[in-house]
Amino acid sequence: MKIKSAIATLILGTLFSCSATSQVATKAPEAPKPIQLFNGKDIKDWTPKIRLHEVGDNYANTFRVEDGLLKVRYDGYDDFNQQYGHLAFNKPYGYYILRLEYRFVGEQTKGGEGWAWSNSGAMLHGQDPKTMLKDQDFPISIEGQLLGGDGKNERTTSNLCTPGTNVVIKDKLFTPHCLSSKSKTYHGDQWVTADFLVLGDSLIQHIVEGEVVLEYNKPQIGGANVGPVDPKQKEDGKLLKEGYIYLQSESHPIDFRKVELYDLSAYKENEGKLTEVVNTILKR
Template structure:
C-alpha cells in the first residue's frame, strides 16, 4: 500500500512545516501528583502492581528507577492511558538520569513513547513508538502488524541492524517505503536535530491516519496511511487512527514531565 506521488509530496511538505503555535489549548494528561487516568503494566507483575517501586511521582515528574543501584537487574514495562486518543498533538519533556540496569546495561539508555496501542497489554505492545534512546530520539518503530507509508533516504534503503533506513521527505529526495508488518520494524529519524543535555521536548502529531514526530521543535520523522495488518492473517489492512498512549520503562533512570495533549491542528 504505497501512496501516489502527489500524496507523498503533500506529506513531505507537511513534514517540513513549522510546528503549530504552542501557546494555548493544552490539557495535562499527567497531573503532576499521581497516575490518575493512567495504569501501570510491568513484567511479571502485570497491571497496576509495582512492588519494586520502579515508578515514583515527585516534584511534578515521573521518576523511573529512583534510587536503584547501577547495574541492578530490573523489570521493564510502561505507564499507559486508560483512554484511547486520536487526532491529537501530544507533547512531553524527558531527561536522563545517571544509572542504567540489566538486562540493558551494556546498551544505550532507552525509553520511548508508545501510541496507537489497540491490542492487549504486553511487553511490548502492538503500537507505533516514538523512540527515546540515546542518539536515536525520534526514531519511528512499528510493532507487530502496524504499518504506514513513509519516505526514506535511498542511500539507506538496504541498511541492516544496528542501522536502519533513515527518514527523508520526498521533496528532499526521499523514496517511498512501507514501514512495518511482522515483528518490529525501525526507521531512523533525521539526524540533523540534536538531543540536548538535560530536558528535551518530544511531540507527536497524530491527525487522521498521519503521524509526525518532532524533537526540540523540529520534525524528525513522518508517516501516513497508518494501518494494522494482522500478521496471522495478512492482506486485509485496517486503517488505524487512535489508541492508548504509554510511557515506556526500559532499564534506564529517566524523568518525564509536562505530559500534555490538545486537538490536532
C-alpha cells in the same frame, strides 16, 4: 478523514517559516488548551503494565511522582530481567499533538540490555492495556523511540519502532522494526522537548525542539517484534485510527516534567483550519 499529501506537506513546510505575509498583523487562530496528561501530582489517570506482572501492578514502584516529575526508577529491582514496562493513559485518542519534556538520568539498572541504555519511548495508537498478556513484552503500537547520547557519539532521538505494526513511507509499506530520525544528538541529562503530531491513520510526524525529524502514514497492525499476544488483538493490515498513549520503562531511569496533549479531533473535517491550528500550537 484521510489527510491528503498536500496537507501533510503544508504542515511540514510551514511550521516555522517566516514569509512576507507573516509580517502582517493577523490574528492567530485559537488553538485548544492543552490537556495535562501528567498533572504533576500523581498517576491516578494512568495504568501500568509491566512484563511478568498483571495489568495495574506498578511493580517495585517503577512509575512514580517525586518533586513534581513523573519518574521511571528501578531501585526496587534485583535484576531487570526483561521486565519491560509501559504506563498507559486511561483514555484513547486519535487526532492530537502530544508534547513531552524528558531527560535521561543516572545509570542503567542491572540486567538491562545494551541497546536499552538511555532508551525509552512514547507509544502511540497502542492497544488497550487490559488486552495485554501477562508476559507480553510491548503493546501493539507505534513507538516514538527516545534515546540519549553518550557524550561522544551521534545517536538520534524520536526514532520510529514498530512493535506489532507497520507504516507507509513514500507510498511503500515499511516493515523493518526501527528507523532513525534526522534529529541531532542530545547528550547527558539535558531536557528535550519532543512533539508527536498524530492525525488518525493519515499522518504522524515526530518533531524535536521545533524540527520535523520523521514522517510516515497509514500506521497499521502487522509484522513481528512483539509477543506473546492475544491473536484477537493482532489483526494484521488493520489501520490504526486511535489508541492509547504509553510511556516506557526499558531499564534506564528517565524523568518527564511535561506530558500534555492538544486534542485536534474538532478539526478533522476542516483541513485548512487543522493546518492553521497545528502550526499555531507548534510555534509555541
